[in-house]
Amino acid sequence: MLLQHVVNAISLGGIYALLALGLAIVFSIVGLINFAHGELMTIAGYTTLGALLFGVPFPAAVLLAIATTAVAAMAMERIAFRPMRGASVTSLLLTSFAVSALLKVIFQNGLSARPQPLAMPQWMTGSYQVGNVAIGVGPTISIVISVVALVGLELFLRRTVTGTAMRAAAEDFPVVRLMGIAAGRVIATAFALSGVLAGIAALLWVAQRASVDPLMGAVPVVKAFIATVVGGLGSLPGAVVGGLLLGAIEIGLDAVLPPSVVPYRDAFVLSGVILILLFRPQGVIPAATVRRG
Amino acid sequence: MFAVGHAGCVGNSGSALIMLHAEGIKVRYGEIEAIHGVDLNVGEREVVALIGANGAGKSTTLNALCGLLPTVAGKISFLGTDVTGWAPDKISRNGMALTPEGRRVFGQLTVAENLMLGGAAHAGRAERVRRQEELLELFPVLRSRMTQKAGNMSGGEQQMLAIGRSLMSRPKLLLLDEPSLGLAPQMVDKVFDLIVALRKAGLSILLVEQNVGLALEIADRASVLRGGSIALSGSAEELASSDLVRQAYLGVH
Ligand SMILES: Nc1ncnc2c1ncn2[C@@H]1O[C@H](COP(=O)(O)OP(=O)(O)O)[C@@H](O)[C@H]1O
Numbered sequence: 001m002l003l004q005h006v007v008n009a010i011s012l013g014g015i016y017a018l019l020a021l022g023l024a025i026v027f028s029i030v031g032l033i034n035f036a037h038g039e040l041m042t043i044a045g046y047t048t049l050g051a052l053l054f055g056v057p058f059p060a061a062v063l064l065a066i067a068t069t070a071v072a073a074m075a076m077e078r079i080a081f082r083p084m085r086g087a088s089v090t091s092l093l094l095t096s097f098a099v100s101a102l103l104k105v106i107f108q109n110g111l112s113a114r115p116q117p118l119a120m121p122q123w124m125t126g127s128y129q130v131g132n133v134a135i136g137v138g139p140t141i142s143i144v145i146s147v148v149a150l151v152g153l154e155l156f157l158r159r160t161v162t163g164t165a166m167r168a169a170a171e172d173f174p175v176v177r178l179m180g181i182a183a184g185r186v187i188a189t190a191f192a193l194s195g196v197l198a199g200i201a202a203l204l205w206v207a208q209r210a211s212v213d214p215l216m217g218a219v220p221v222v223k224a225f226i227a228t229v230v231g232g233l234g235s236l237p238g239a240v241v242g243g244l245l246l247g248a249i250e251i252g253l254d255a256v257l258p259p260s261v262v263p264y265r266d267a268f269v270l271s272g273v274i275l276i277l278l279f280r281p282q283g284v285i286p287a288a289t290v291r292r293g
Numbered sequence: 294m295f296a297v298g299h300a301g302c303v304g305n306s307g308s309a310l311i312m313l314h315a316e317g318i319k320v321r322y323g324e325i326e327a328i329h330g331v332d333l334n335v336g337e338r339e340v341v342a343l344i345g346a347n348g349a350g351k352s353t354t355l356n357a358l359c360g361l362l363p364t365v366a367g368k369i370s371f372l373g374t375d376v377t378g379w380a381p382d383k384i385s386r387n388g389m390a391l392t393p394e395g396r397r398v399f400g401q402l403t404v405a406e407n408l409m410l411g412g413a414a415h416a417g418r419a420e421r422v423r424r425q426e427e428l429l430e431l432f433p434v435l436r437s438r439m440t441q442k443a444g445n446m447s448g449g450e451q452q453m454l455a456i457g458r459s460l461m462s463r464p465k466l467l468l469l470d471e472p473s474l475g476l477a478p479q480m481v482d483k484v485f486d487l488i489v490a491l492r493k494a495g496l497s498i499l500l501v502e503q504n505v506g507l508a509l510e511i512a513d514r515a516s517v518l519r520g521g522s523i524a525l526s527g528s529a530e531e532l533a534s535s536d537l538v539r540q541a542y543l544g545v546h
């Protein structure tokens with residue numbers, strides 16, 4: 001029983017962590033909380049659905065969805081956010097709300113207002129035995145993929161020139177430009193990475209629900225936002241810790257709350273978040289950002 | 294010795310060719326104009342000092358020259374090209390480097406990563422390794438610190454790193470904004486020794502310093518900035534013996 005809960009908590013927390021990381025990477029570099037991040041998930045979901053309907057094999061459909069989401073994230077930056085460069089945090093936030101609302105309307109009218117079934121391959125839906133406990137294959141794969149994505153991101157940020165420039169830009173972007181490094185490239189890479197992470201998270205999210213709908217990104221993006229704030233806004237390790245913490249709190253409450261109270265679970269979750277922030281207003285692992293005039 | 298890139302100027306050798314020419318530049322912070330039409334020239338292999346009290350507009354001038362701040366009037370030309378309004382990264386790739394006031398090393402990154410980023414837009418991996426080796430001859434203090442976080446070093450070491458990071462781009466002109474600020478006296482000497490060494494290697498330098506005495510000792514020419522305007526310009530010797538500089542900045546009455 002406990003092992004099952006732990007696997008579920010890590011698998012859900014891993015999805016939140018990937019989403020929160022996407023938000024945190026962009027925030028750390030351009031000071032924007034991209035609420036349209038959820039719509040990137042929706043794009044990933046429908047791309048997978050469409051590709052499968054056209055008979056594209058499952059692995060290719062998955063890669064296509066992730067690539068499409070990365071391109072969509074970069075396009076979002078080019079079209080909506082780049083013209084706003086240098087604007088206040090509030091203006092940027094409002095722009096991202098507008099982009100999110102606009103995309104939702106487009107998806108609802110252009111695609112379908114109703115959820116569409118998107119079945120995962122048979123082998124992902126089974127379970128396996130550990131001792132006498134049944135563990136889902138889906139959540140296990142989800143954990144493995146989350147870990148691989150985290151390690152991949154870490155390697156990118158530590159080992160590549162662009163990754164190093166992104167860490168530097170999170171500290172002091174003007175000085176990165178003084179080094180001769182073009183701002184546009186660092187920002188585009190940040191958005192592309194956030195798109196890749198949103199695409200992976202979307203596929204893991206869809207795998208647990210077996211359907212896609214135009215508003216599928218709305219709830220996870222709020223969860224991811226909570227995770228980034230709990231972890232420490234703009235801090236990448238914080239986003240991971242915040243995501244895992246949120247997953248653990250949700251699954252834990254599902255397990256211990258009496259059935260009549262479970263519908264109010266999110267109220268308990270948010271109370272817990274407020275409690276954490278009361279003691280650590282900068283989040284669990286505050287960002288080490290130096291902002292200068 | 295550290296090799297220095299050559300200016301892309303043509304003309305008679307021997308004469309100090311103008312590398313940087315700024316004319317009438319004005320910069321505004323919101324409604325307030327901070328510099329009111331500053332003129333500056335830096336020639337090839339020349340060290341020019343820009344001196345002035347706190348708030349006179351020295352940093353504003355340097356930041357405008359390297360593209361960090363937009364100018365509202367005036368013209369900046371560098372190596373014969375009009376670079377007015379260029380983005381800072383493009384100006385850097387053209388051969389001008391600024392070591393900003395307050396060092397601004399990337400504190401969360403290692404010393405090696407800081408140096409790497411300094412050359413990232415200017416040289417491939419092999420060339421960066423070569424430049425780094427040359428730099429470490431010039432900055433032996435950094436050699437044992439390469440894998441340390443830059444933020445954990447002393448102010449003097451951070452200043453060495455900040456200058457080294459700028460040099461990784463092999464600039465033709467180096468702008469130094471108060472490199473001795475907040476350093477212990479023996480560190481100040483080390484920084485000035487370094488500037489002298491760079492000058493000997495043929496690098497052109499525009500130096501902003503509070504330490505006017507030392508700055509005038511190593512500079513060829515100097516300008517005094519007062520209240521956002523150039524109050525006085527001339528050779529370093531002329532300025533060192535002028536009443537204005539002696540009274541206001543050298544404390545001689
Ligand atoms: N970011 C800024 N916003 C508004 N005013 C500024 C800013 N930076 C500098 N100033 C003002 O511009 C003037 C020149 O400043 P600065 O160039 O930093 O002087 P210096 O480097 O000579 O000490 C000062 O009056 C200062 O208060």
Ligand SMILES: [Mg+2]
Binds near residue numbers: 351
């Ligand atoms: Mg200054």
